[in-house]
Amino acid sequence: MYDELKYWYLRDHKLFRTLSMSQLKQLCMIIGFKQAKKGEIIYFSDSETPRVFLLKRGNIKIVSVDENGEETIKDIIQKGDLFGELTLEQDKTSNEFAMALTDEVSICSFLLSDFENLMLKHPDLALSYTKFVGLKLKRVRNNYTNLISKDAKTRLKTFLYDWATRDAKDSETSVAIDNYLTQNDIAQIICTSRPTATKLIIELEEEGLIQYNRKEIVIPNINLLK
Amino acid sequence: MYDELKYWYLRDHKLFRTLSMSQLKQLCMIIGFKQAKKGEIIYFSDSETPRVFLLKRGNIKIVSVDENGEETIKDIIQKGDLFGELTLEQDKTSNEFAMALTDEVSICSFLLSDFENLMLKHPDLALSYTKFVGLKLKRVRNNYTNLISKDAKTRLKTFLYDWATRDAKDSETSVAIDNYLTQNDIAQIICTSRPTATKLIIELEEEGLIQYNRKEIVIPNINLLK
DNA sequence: TTCGGTTTGTAATCAACATTACAAAATACA
DNA sequence: TGTATTTTGTAATGTTGATTACAAACCGAA
Numbered sequence: 356m357y358d359e360l361k362y363w364y365l366r367d368h369k370l371f372r373t374l375s376m377s378q379l380k381q382l383c384m385i386i387g388f389k390q391a392k393k394g395e396i397i398y399f400s401d402s403e404t405p406r407v408f409l410l411k412r413g414n415i416k417i418v419s420v421d422e423n424g425e426e427t428i429k430d431i432i433q434k435g436d437l438f439g440e441l442t443l444e445q446d447k448t449s450n451e452f453a454m455a456l457t458d459e460v461s462i463c464s465f466l467l468s469d470f471e472n473l474m475l476k477h478p479d480l481a482l483s484y485t486k487f488v489g490l491k492l493k494r495v496r497n498n499y500t501n502l503i504s505k506d507a508k509t510r511l512k513t514f515l516y517d518w519a520t521r522d523a524k525d526s527e528t529s530v531a532i533d534n535y536l537t538q539n540d541i542a543q544i545i546c547t548s549r550p551t552a553t554k555l556i557i558e559l560e561e562e563g564l565i566q567y568n569r570k571e572i573v574i575p576n577i578n579l580l581k
Numbered sequence: 582m583y584d585e586l587k588y589w590y591l592r593d594h595k596l597f598r599t600l601s602m603s604q605l606k607q608l609c610m611i612i613g614f615k616q617a618k619k620g621e622i623i624y625f626s627d628s629e630t631p632r633v634f635l636l637k638r639g640n641i642k643i644v645s646v647d648e649n650g651e652e653t654i655k656d657i658i659q660k661g662d663l664f665g666e667l668t669l670e671q672d673k674t675s676n677e678f679a680m681a682l683t684d685e686v687s688i689c690s691f692l693l694s695d696f697e698n699l700m701l702k703h704p705d706l707a708l709s710y711t712k713f714v715g716l717k718l719k720r721v722r723n724n725y726t727n728l729i730s731k732d733a734k735t736r737l738k739t740f741l742y743d744w745a746t747r748d749a750k751d752s753e754t755s756v757a758i759d760n761y762l763t764q765n766d767i768a769q770i771i772c773t774s775r776p777t778a779t780k781l782i783i784e785l786e787e788e789g790l791i792q793y794n795r796k797e798i799v800i801p802n803i804n805l806l807k
Numbered sequence: 808t809t810c811g812g813t814t815t816g817t818a819a820t821c822a823a824c825a826t827t828a829c830a831a832a833a834t835a836c837a
Numbered sequence: 838t839g840t841a842t843t844t845t846g847t848a849a850t851g852t853t854g855a856t857t858a859c860a861a862a863c864c865g866a867a
Contacts, residue, residue: 419726427729429722442715443708474708481707482669482700485714489668492718496655499725500645503653503772507824537844546729548825553845569833569844733854763814774855779815795814795863808867815862825852832845837838 365463368409368435370487373479387464397453397462398439400446405467408439408453413460414535419451428543431456431536433521440467441488456535502546510545511555515565515572516580532572594635594661596713599705607699617686623679624665626672631693634665634679639686640761645677654769657682657762659747666693667714682761728772736771737781741791741798742806758798 365371365379365386387406391397397415398408410432417430417438429451432438438453440446445467474481501510519530536544542552559565564580566573574580597605613632617623623641624634636658643656643664655677658664664679666672671693691699700707727736745756762770768778785791790806792799800806 421726421730425730427726442719443712444715446719471708474711475704478701478704478707481704481711482697485700485707485711486669488711488714488718489670492714492721493668493672495718495721495725499721499728500647500653502725502728504647504651539844549845550826550847551824554847557846765814775815776817776856777854780817780854783816810867811865813862813864816860818859819857821854821856823853823855826850828848828850830846832843834841834843836841 365409370437370483371480373483374477378477389462389464391455391460391462393455393458393460395455395460397455397460400440400449400451405440405445406464407437407441407467407470408462408464410434410436410438411461411463413455413457415453415455415460415462416540417451417453419449421450426543428540431544437487439464441491443467443471456540507545507547507551508555508558510547511541511552511559512564512580514541514545515559515574516577519572519574519577519580528576528578530574530577532574534567534569534571537569596663596709597706599709600703604703613690615688615690617681617688619681619684619686621681621686623681623686623688626666626675626677631666631671632690633663633667633693633696634688634690636660636662636664637687637689639681639683641679641681641686641688642766643677643679645675647676652769654766657770663713665690667717669693669697682766733771733773733777734781734784736773737767737778737785738790738806740767740771741785741800742803745798745800745803745806754802754804756800756803758800760793760795760797763795 371379389397391413398406412434414434415432415438416428417432418426419429420426430438432453474484501513505513519532538552538556539549541556542549545552547555556565556567560567563575566575615623617639624632638660640660641658641664642654643658644652645655646652656664658679700710727739731739741758745758764778764782765775767782768775771778773781782791782793786793789801792801
């Protein structure tokens with residue numbers, strides 16, 4: 356793979372905007388690259404070499420497996436998002452993996468240690484990265500608050516709203532989302548059971564807030580969801 | 582307040598260990614300082630000058646207020662912990678404040694902008710700080726997972742276990758925690774109602790796992806809580 | 808030491824949602 | 838094209854814990 360292409364993937368990521376061309380080339384040397392298809396498992400948290408990944412194309416889910424083998428979705432990663440050992444410390448206790456939700460998933464990665472060294476050389480990158488992790492923190496806290504104080508239906512609406520505003524091309528009130536999730540996925544994300552999720556989705560359809568099918572979700576007026 | 586004393590407060594914080602004496606003195610110039618008593622409100626998130634705080638003594642709680650005026654405890658801050666605008670971005674939407682839980686609370690603070698500049702000059706500080714925020718992220722994620730998959734009693738036990746191991750002086754199996762929380766506080770932390778929290782505390786007492794009163798909580802064998 | 812506010816103990820009722828189970832529909836695939 | 842597998846729809850039952858309400862205990866301050 357040409358260096359040219361490699362650093363192109365980073366070039367248009369906001370996190371790396373502060374780096375100059377030459378600095379970017381330096382990062383390119385430590386980059387890895389990988390392609391995957393729907394259903395494929397991309398990474399395990401217990402890998403020997405801790406990495407940070409950047410999703411360039413497609414969508415993936417981060418699934419965590421507990422002692423009893425129960426799986427919960429921890430995160431949905433969209434194009435342009437980072438995942439992996441974001442906290443810069445390998446966590447031996449957590450057991451999670453990433454799975455491609457769409458075909459044509461492409462990711463690149465760098466070793467944790469290399470990334471750390473780069474940040475030591477470029478404090479502004481470190482600062483940007485901290486803000487990025489801070490944003491993640493804010494999001495998780497937000498989910499946490501929702502889980503405490505909102506019922507399942509509100510959580511579903513909030514989730515759909517967030518999904519629509521994040522995934523959609525433009526910022527119109529009417530949005531069609533490319534639906535790469537099953538109702539089971541959605542149930543896990545909003546922390547409810549699958550039958551409840553199904554019931555609620557049908558309710559939202561009856562209320563005219565969404566048109567749902569396996570391929571796409573049409574939201575006539577995004578503002579009605581919030 | 583003497584500079585001497587001021588940087589002493591930072592000197593023994595792990596985050597600032599990487600800084601040299603002269604660098605510490607530099608940070609001292611931007612430090613603020615404040616004392617408070619139990620029940621006092623220390624900071625609001627909507628302050629004009631965003632700050633990062635360091636709790637040197639005592640305990641405080643971070644309370645978030647939602648649209649309906651409902652209060653939820655977001656965090657319990659212990660001695661040596663940082664709080665405030667940890668994400669390095671001021672969040673206008675969140676409405677939260679910090680309240681002293683014990684007498685003799687003392688905190689110091691620095692302006693967000695000054696802290697950022699310092700990190701730009703000292704990349705190793707920036708890296709340490711990033712890891713610190715990462716740790717916060719890990720904790721919140723952990724709470725989230727508990728809330729999803731464990732029942733209220735398990736959450737109470739886990740909370741007591743964490744509290745004991747974090748607050749206790751030594752690492753013995755038998756621990757007496759200085760109880761600066763009401764049952765209402767505890768209820769909010771483990772995300773349940775106050776009556777339920779009371780019921781569960783009594784249950785744990787009957788099971789001999791804890792001895793509870795308003796002053797202290799005695800845990801004969803900490804390992805039985807997990 | 809007495810009074811008022813706060814914290815804790817307890818019980819009755821109720822709601823949201825989990826669980827389980829199974830059928831129908833859609834999709835993958837051989 | 839037919840069959841297996843996954844996903845979705847639906848209903849019956851059960852359970853955790855919220856809510857409400859009130860009394861008892863405790864604590865701080867006058």
